[in-house]
Amino acid sequence: MIREAEKGKYVKLPTFLEQGFSDLKRDVIDKRICSLCGTCAAFCDKIKISENEPRPVLVEEYDTICGICYAFCPRTFLPLSEIEKRIFGEEERKRADGDVLGIYRGCYVVRSKKEDIIKRGQDGGAVTSLLAYALEEGIIDCAVITTSDNHWKPVTKVAKSYDELKEGAGTKYTIYPGVVGVKEAMEEGYANIGFVGLPCQIQGLRKVQTAEQPYEVGKERIKLLIGLFCMENFTEELLDFVKEKVGLDLERVKKFDIKGKELLVYDEEGKVHAIALDEIKAYESEGCSVCMDYTAELADISVGSVGSEDGWSTVFARTERGEEIVEGAVEKRYIEAKEMEEKGLGLIRRLEESKRKRF
Ligand SMILES: Cc1cc2nc3c(=O)[nH]c(=O)nc-3n(C[C@H](O)[C@H](O)[C@H](O)COP(=O)(O)OP(=O)(O)OC[C@H]3O[C@@H](n4cnc5c(N)ncnc54)[C@H](O)[C@@H]3O)c2cc1C
The missing domain is CATH 3.40.640 (Aspartate Aminotransferase; domain 2)
Structure with missing residues (x-):
């Protein structure tokens, strides 16, 4: 999807183009402020979202300084x-x-x-x-x-x-x-x-x-x-917590909602299970x-x-x-x-x- 700039077409490259994935890793991922929005992986073929963690990772073992990920990430800078x-x-x-x-x-x-x-x-x-x-x-x-x-x-x-x-x-x-x-x-x-x-x-x-x-x-x-x-x-762990807490298979949940200070879990029989937001703070x-x-x-x-x-x-x-x-x-x-x-x-x-x- 990314086509390198033709030589000479752009007079001056903004300096952010010199920043690459290792800069993104240092400034966003390692600082744990990545929101997992997916923008970097959507616009750079060299980045994917790892399923284990989850967080952005390089597809191959080399860095790039094309600047795409750094420039588009909402957490690097937001003018x-x-x-x-x-x-x-x-x-x-x-x-x-x-x-x-x-x-x-x-x-x-x-x-x-x-x-x-x-x-x-x-x-x-x-x-x-x-x-x-x-x-x-x-x-x-x-x-x-x-x-x-x-x-x-x-x-x-x-x-x-x-x-x-x-x-x-x-x-x-x-x-x-x-x-x-x-x-x-x-x-x-x-x-x-x-x-x-x-x-x-x-x-x-x-x-x-x-x-x-x-x-x-x-x-x-x-x-x-x-x-x-x-x-x-x-985080995804919230779903396991809810399953345990309410004792309900998630397949039987019709709707989740947050109202006031509670997470509400509606089951297929129309019952509403309320969990205090304080209890799920660890999953924010x-x-x-x-x-x-x-x-x-x-x-x-x-x-x-x-x-x-x-x-x-x-x-x-x-x-x-x-x-x-x-x-x-x-x-x-x-x-x-x-x-x-x-x-x-x-x-x-x-x-x-x-x-x-x-x-
Ligand atoms: C994580 C989260 C937190 C929210 N917090 C608040 C809040 O604090 N206060 C508030 O007033 N409203 C909040 N909302 C919005 C609210 O829950 C409803 O989504 C909104 O009111 C739209 O309702 P609707 O009936 O018009 O949408 P619907 O017609 O039901 O459509 C919902 C749309 O939301 C999209 N969607 C659902 N989940 C996600 C997701 N995780 N990421 C991206 N898109 C998604 C779907 O693609 C769908 O198009 C939150 C939504 C999310 C996903």
């Missing part, structure tokens, strides 16, 4: 105001200056209008419905989503139809390098790719889209980024410790549950494209949307601030 300027424009950036919720054109309380999505959706099924609308309208020709195996282990999928999109519905609370799905979508030849993921994954993909670098990585094929709110994510991913982004501020559209009543999703339309999709999805009856009230916004602001303080 936020520069990225915002390029994504949203300088005017929008100035207008939102100082708002912890980031730049947005509208914030809504949203629920799907599709019964089958409401049934499977984590909250209001907004994410799945917005993707379905974007797919139907040809804004995207596929969406990289996160489904799971029978035991709730996340699995990435390149969804190309309404039915495939529904397989992603519902939240999986363990870390997974979902951005590698973008590589899969590119290898399958898609030219208009949508992606749903966590704030760190959106940051990685925005770095890919905005970095000045001499490689052709297919960034123009990434057309829509939907970001999920995220206070923290957990170390890589989340440096993240200050609760609401996926760099996404086209951000979606969470906080701020909305049960069964509804909170949706920020951030970019012009994001706003068009939300408005179009209302018009074509994929979703219904109400303006978010100040009280809801206040609650989201408080949580955003608490994430920043905590880390």
Whole structure:
């Protein structure tokens, strides 16, 4: 996927191109701040995610100083105001200056209008419905989503139809390098790719889209980024702990949710098992410790549950494209949307601030 820069085509290479995987290892992986977003492995053929640990490793035993992994990693450096300027424009950036919720054109309380999505959706099924609308309208020709195996282990999928999109519905609370799905979508030849993921994954993909670098990585094929709110994510061991604690085979779990200070485990008989968040603190991913982004501020559209009543999703339309999709999805009856009230916004602001303080 990476084509070396033609000699002479670029007058001056930015200095970050002199940094390679050993620098990434020193500055991110060994410091245990890798969020396992998957961006490095998605855009550099020489990196894969090791299944044992899991963490990024070199495919072969040699380093490279092409700079891709270091430049695209959301944990090396994050020139936020520069990225915002390029994504949203300088005017929008100035207008939102100082708002912890980031730049947005509208914030809504949203629920799907599709019964089958409401049934499977984590909250209001907004994410799945917005993707379905974007797919139907040809804004995207596929969406990289996160489904799971029978035991709730996340699995990435390149969804190309309404039915495939529904397989992603519902939240999986363990870390997974979902951005590698973008590589899969590119290898399958898609030219208009949508992606749903966590704030760190959106940051990685925005770095890919905005970095000045001499490689052709297919960034123009990434057309829509939907970001999920995220206070923290957990290591895979959480799933074993839940199995033990609740005494339930994970195949029988219908849904996981975090509400207030509890992880709720819904079983197929409708019983809800609550585990205090304090009890699962040991499984919080170390890589989340440096993240200050609760609401996926760099996404086209951000979606969470906080701020909305049960069964509804909170949706920020951030970019012009994001706003068009939300408005179009209302018009074509994929979703219904109400303006978010100040009280809801206040609650989201408080949580955003608490994430920043905590880390
Ligand atoms: C780890 C994690 C932590 C979260 N923390 C918060 C929080 O603190 N506060 C809050 O308000 N909301 C949080 N959310 C978001 C919330 O759980 C819902 O995902 C969101 O409200 C969208 O609901 P929906 O019904 O619109 O989505 P649905 O229509 O059900 O679609 C869900 C989408 O999420 C994607 N997805 C699911 N799991 C993952 C994953 N692990 N990685 C990447 N993509 C995934 C799927 O691909 C799917 O497209 C979190 C989500 C995750 C994955």
